[in-house]
Amino acid sequence: MTAEHDWTEAMNDAGLEPDELHLVAGALSLIASVAVPGPTPVETASLVGTLERELVRRRTPRARIAQQLIADLAIARAQLLIFPLDFWIASAVVMLIGVGLIALQLDPSRSLIFYLVGPLLAYIGMQGAFSSASARVAELELATPISPRRLTLARLVVMLGYQVAVGVVLSLFLSLSESGALLALTSTWLMPLLLASGLTLILSVRMPVHRAATIVYALWMLVVLAGWRLHGPDIAVGLPIEAAMGAAGLILIATALFLITPANLLTRPAVSVS
C-alpha cells in the first residue's frame, strides 16, 4: 500500500516553505508506509450482497406500484379490442344528440335530456364492456391469469374514460355557446352515468350484465318520466343530490369490484346457445 505518491501539488496547496517540503514528505511517507489492509474479493462481494438486499428492500414499494400501474395500463389497452365498434360510435352519437338537442333548444329542459343521456351511456358502456363480445374472447379470458377485479376495473376505466372525455368536450362547447357553468352541466349527465354504472355492475353479480343494464335503465327511465309527469320538464335535482348520486355510484362500483367473480365477469356471447 506504499504507493508512490506525488505530494508536490498538495504541498503547494498547503503553502509550505521550501525548507519544510522535505520534512513533510518524510512525515507523509511514514503514513503511506503503514500497510492499509485492502478488502478481499469475498469481503467486497459480501458488502455488495448486503447493499443489494437493502436496495431491493427500499425500492420494492415504489417499484411494485410502478410495475402494477404499467401492467394495469397494458390490461386496459388490451381491453380496447374487446369493446365493439358500436360502443365507440353509439356513446359519441348519444352524447352528441343530447348536446345537440340542448343547443338547438328543442328540449323542454336540459336536465331531462341529460338525465336520460347519462344512464343511456352507462347502458351502452356496460353492454360494450361486459356482454357483447364474441365467445372467442371468453375463451381467451378463461386462459388469462388476470384477476376479475383488475379486468373489471380496466374495462370501467376504458368505458368511463372514453364517455367522460367525449361528454366533457361536448359539454365544454355547450357551456361556451350557452354560457352555462361547465361543472353543473357535466354533473347533470356524469353523476347519473356513475350511478347507473354502479347499479348495473352490482346487479351483474347476480345476473348477466345485459339483463342488469336493461333493468337499471328501464327503472331509471321510469323514475325520470315520473318526475317529468309530477314536476314538469325541469326535473333538475340540484348539484348536491347529483353529487350524492355520483358518490353512490362509485360506492356501488367499489362494492361490486369486491363481489365480482370470474363467472360474473367473463364475457358471454351476446346470444345464448341454449
Next chain:
Amino acid sequence: MDGSNRIGRRVQPTDEQLMEAVTQGDVAALRPLVERHHSPLLGFLYRMVGGDHHLAEDLVQETFLRLIRQRTYAAGRPFKPWLYAIAANLARDHFRSRSAPPSASELDVLRLIDPAPGPESTAITSDSGRVVMSTLMRLPHEYRATILLRYFEDLSLSDIATATNVPLGTVKSRLSVGTRKLRELLSNLDARPSR
C-alpha cells in the same frame, strides 16, 4: 480480436451515472460502484480511525448504506466528495458518541513502544505502524480528514470544501496548519526512538 478491441473501447459509466442508476433502484449499478470505491474508502477510514480495521470495515458498510438510504443525491453531483463526506462524518460521529477520547489509547501505545530501533529500521513493523496511526489520531478530526483527503485520496481543495461543507479558505487553512502539525507530531515520533 475484434471483440476484445470493442470491449477495450467500451466506455465505463461514471460514478455519477452509476449512483443515479442506484438512486433509481438499479441493483446492477451497485457492484461496479462498490468495487471501485471499497478499497480506497477502507484505506481512508482505516487511517481516519487510527488503524482499527474492524471499525473501518463497519464504517465502510455504513457509508454505503447511507448512500442508498439517503435520497438526497442530485443528478450530476460529484460522487467522490459526497462519498467521503459521509464517511468522514460517520468517523467523526463515532468518536463523538464514544465516551473515551481516542487520544487515551494512543498514549498507551506510545508508552508500549520499544524505544530501540530494529535492524530493519526502514520497514514499518506493525507496532510502529500502530504508533503512526495513533499519532495521526492526535490531529483534530477536521485536520486529519483534510490531510487524508488531500494527500492520500487526491481530492482537490474545492472537493474537500464540498465534502466537509466549509469554505475553501478554511480548507486551505486546515491543510496548512494540519500539515505542519502532522510534521511536528511525526518528527517527534522519529526523534523518540533515538533518544
